[in-house]
Amino acid sequence: xxxxxxxxxxxxxxxxxxxxxxxxxxxxxxxxxxxxxxxxxxxxxxxxxxxxxxxxxxxxxxxxxxxxxxxxxxxxxxxxxxxxxxxxxxxxxxxxxxxxxxxxxxxxxxxxxxxxxxxxxxxxxxxxxxxxxxxxxxxxxxxx
Numbered sequence: 001x002x003x004x005x006x007x008x009x010x011x012x013x014x015x016x017x018x019x020x021x022x023x024x025x026x027x028x029x030x031x032x033x034x035x036x037x038x039x040x041x042x043x044x045x046x047x048x049x050x051x052x053x054x055x056x057x058x059x060x061x062x063x064x065x066x067x068x069x070x071x072x073x074x075x076x077x078x079x080x081x082x083x084x085x086x087x088x089x090x091x092x093x094x095x096x097x098x099x100x101x102x103x104x105x106x107x108x109x110x111x112x113x114x115x116x117x118x119x120x121x122x123x124x125x126x127x128x129x130x131x132x133x134x135x136x137x138x139x140x141x142x143x144x
Contacts, residue, residue, distance in 0.1 A: 014055040014079060017047055021060030021069050027088025031061060036088035040069055042134035044076035063097070071112055 022031035022038075035043075047053050056073045058080060060066055072078040084101035086094050 014056065015056030016053040016078065017051065018045070018057045018059060019047070019069065019073070021058060021065040022058065022062055023085050023087070024061040026062045026073040037068065037072070041072040041075070042076060044069075047073075048074055048076045048123045053078065055079040055081070057081040057083055059085050061085055061097075063104050065101050066101045070105060071108060074112075081137075 016119065017121060024031045047056055054077075056078045057074060058066065059071045059082075060069075061084075063084070066084055070082055073080045082101070082105055084098050086097040089097060
């Protein structure tokens, strides 16, 4: 008989889901948006309120959606990770796509932080044997 574990594992800090903004797996361009921005913003609120999540990973191909959707999540009170995806891209195209997504997301976060509670708290760089992922991390803070 197996001994009972006497210590419990630490609780998860981030509890969340992945949210696809429209990933093009064909390599021919961006997938069509699955829903209007208002609906996507509503999804983020549902993720927070109904799923009791505190984070979301936003991924996809279209740079404009990759810049906008994290804002919807942050406004819903979610911690956000951003994952630009470019299927079938070579190394140069993939790096250019990552740079474009990072610049667009940073510009969106900077514009939003002057007028709302959305702020970017920094960039998380995760190296691995096959790639390096740079993700802006958003959180919310109250503004008086």
